[in-house]
Amino acid sequence: MKPINIGLIGWGTVGSGVVKILLEDQALIQKKLERRLILKRIADLDLESPRPIQVDSSILTTNAEDIIKDPEIEIIIELMGGLEPARTFILKAIAAGKHVVTANKALLATHGQEIFKAAKEQGVEILFEASVGGCIPVIRTLKEDLPANHINHFFGILNGTANFILTKMSAEGVDFDQALAEAQAKGFAEADPTFDVDGIDTAHKLAILVSLAYGHELELDKIYVEGISQLALLDIQFAAEFGYVVKLLAISSSNESQIEARVHPALLPRDHVLAGVNGSFNAIFFNGHNVGDILLYGQGSGMMPTASAVASDIIDLARSISKGALRRVPSLAWREIGQDGMELKPMEETITTYYFRFSVLDRPSVLSKISGILGEHKISISAVIQKGREVKGAVPIVMMTHEAKEANVQKALSEINQLDMVRDKTVLIRVEDRF
């Protein structure tokens, strides 16, 4: 059978990994695939920077249109990232009847609806295994392994940079700024780490997972997102005293009418399977009504792990092209998206348990005053640590609560923060203790 021609748009780190696999692992791939894969063209604005793998310069171009318009190219790999011009290139590629493989979570979370609709109308495939969890087979698991499950809830550590920083803070007792600086020095964090540490990247991935798990498209700006840049080392240390670790989590659950979707730092019990996911590793934990609990764990980023996931999509496509079996599985696994009748649960209605740290003047009445206000808002306390450590002239009181409603918690903390004896804004970290 004749080979399948591939064009790559975006020759960065992951792109270089894909080139490496297509050139160096061809013999292995040929043992699994009837048709040969040929990397016919690479487009990138920067063709001068050194790359880890050399390619014949005749296949290089600075013009992505050279790939999109090439009638011999059947699969286009988009690895440039960002919204534009990636969106335009992908839509043009689809219009030209090409299949698309992408790792672009920002784009899919923002313009997924438009792109998936275009692909359906053109009868082409769009695969995106590398967009969430790097090499971890999370997309294919949702599409093909759990189709007969209602996903009760799932939560995951989906950003390697944030997890590297939290692991470092926890293991070495350094504060956020120092951990970030080390992550940057080691190449685990970008010069501008906003997307990673502010939870935006995690929210993109959560939006994609929600669409796969529930057939529901979230408006990205309605997801509650809180990052880790405000997280104090002190709270990581107090959490440890209560037997918890702090992780940046994407959390979702659903019942028949509502979907919960939020991104924030959370306390996880130390013996939870996700608590041991350290450094730049990612992991995701699903609870399905038939399977019960499933955990998937691996490298969420990095050149070769991410390229491996892109390669799995290329091989998946090549198998489908060879059998004339396109769109065997819908892009998001569901025949119709957005027909679920479900809505996003407002953050104020979230019910969970909480960790609070109050900064108070060391007066006899303070504990009864605070617990009184909490009680008025139906928040009951499950554990308290009050220790003499002074921080900026105040002492910390740390509490864990039983389940409470977010709206009540916000009201109570707002009242407490206005007390004279309270010196700093109260720290709130939500707890995730579903195993």
Next chain:
Amino acid sequence: MKPINIGLIGWGTVGSGVVKILLEDQALIQKKLERRLILKRIADLDLESPRPIQVDSSILTTNAEDIIKDPEIEIIIELMGGLEPARTFILKAIAAGKHVVTANKALLATHGQEIFKAAKEQGVEILFEASVGGCIPVIRTLKEDLPANHINHFFGILNGTANFILTKMSAEGVDFDQALAEAQAKGFAEADPTFDVDGIDTAHKLAILVSLAYGHELELDKIYVEGISQLALLDIQFAAEFGYVVKLLAISSSNESQIEARVHPALLPRDHVLAGVNGSFNAIFFNGHNVGDILLYGQGSGMMPTASAVASDIIDLARSISKGALRRVPSLAWREIGQDGMELKPMEETITTYYFRFSVLDRPSVLSKISGILGEHKISISAVIQKGREVKGAVPIVMMTHEAKEANVQKALSEINQLDMVRDKTVLIRVEDRF
């Protein structure tokens, strides 16, 4: 489109779970699938025992041939287990042009070659996601997520009964017999637990994984298999003192010419991701040359988790049937099996680290004598515990070694066991410390 008719052979625990999904989760499945699934016939010799889900008695038969010969049935699910008549039924089903879904690891490990060859010749599919790791998507991960990876090594906890017993021994300090009795009382172990505790079930699963990972078919009786029934509580406790837990592992690795494949109890470092896999959970850890480390974790057995994996195969098949895309992926992912030129590495050539427990008379010369013999066989010691606890008149000396060769270890222990001062046969447990 017209519905797809399904026949089920074997109406036991997992079969009942599949019936439950096909009847109760039909609406969910229809949101993902263009064609309706109809459970047209169920065959079982025992139609009288109570089942958790009622079905119309008109679909029941005691004769599997009623299903195999039904021209309207396209998919046959074999869940009777065992070698015969399961093998004959599956071969007849394939000959009749039916697609087959099975969870029968013993059959695939023993007669896989014959069955996969027949399916290839007939152009039908045989899917078996539930045969290894219950609901954990291990088969599909190897076939579809890691095709561009050479699997350097993998190891897994693949038997829930054995893991339940080991977890109980470790957590509660009970011996094997007591833990087994409790596992049986709770339904986690069969009345005859031989397959599970002697490692045979794990070896079946290992053989299937080796064929998927390396395209190599192992002769089952050449796999080194050691179970847990001889495991003493004392060794679990000593292992804990060194920072290890004991798990029954399936272990495999390969280079270009040899495949290692063995099943035995092994010491895992306490902070290893697999060390926290407790109770009846299973997990498998892969290291691929591009992905690095991946861990998959979930329920390895049980009615609904296993049925969920069977259902994922049914839906996979229904999607392929609907698109006329049969055999899009070869049964074992490789175009040709057994063309790899690799051979099974003899157990004697295994190189790993070891835990030894010597039972010796408490004499001054004993440690130097034993370490002398070990040294003569190029086995060097990394840690020793010698404590005064008397066991049957002897004291235990426990050692951890650096890497050594199995043949040398066996020779050294054979010499040591003949010493007058050695009272009982030396205990040997291999260590798995690749993360």
